[in-house]
Amino acid sequence: RDLDHPMMRPERDPWRSLLYSAADRAVRDVYVGGAQVVRDGKVLTMDMAEIAGRLTEGQARMEADTPRYDHAGRAAIEIAPLSLPLA
Numbered sequence: 001r002d003l004d005h006p007m008m009r010p011e012r013d014p015w016r017s018l019l020y021s022a023a024d025r026a027v028r029d030v031y032v033g034g035a036q037v038v039r040d041g042k043v044l045t046m047d048m049a050e051i052a053g054r055l056t057e058g059q060a061r062m063e064a065d066t067p068r069y070d071h072a073g074r075a076a077i078e079i080a081p082l083s084l085p086l087a
Contacts, residue, residue: 030038037045066076 027038028041029036037043063076066079067073070079
């Protein structure tokens with residue numbers, strides 16, 4: 001954890017600041033079982049671009065299938081409207 005990170009202030013209770021304010025923004029390095037899995041805030045064990053692509057594909061499948069599973073046959077956009085309109 002980075003105690004100099006603005007989200008880790010005030011320093012009075014660093015665990016509370018980490019859990020409720022800073023979260024992953026103040027984490028620089030993580031080791032699991034002696035192996036480094038995060039360096040300088042970057043995950044070393046996953047291809048984030050691949051994961052983002054898979055997430056986008058999964059969301060598209062979910063949106064396409066939503067009317068089939070909704071009791072009223074509504075589209076995903078009807079059930080959970082977007083905060084901002086699509087351009």
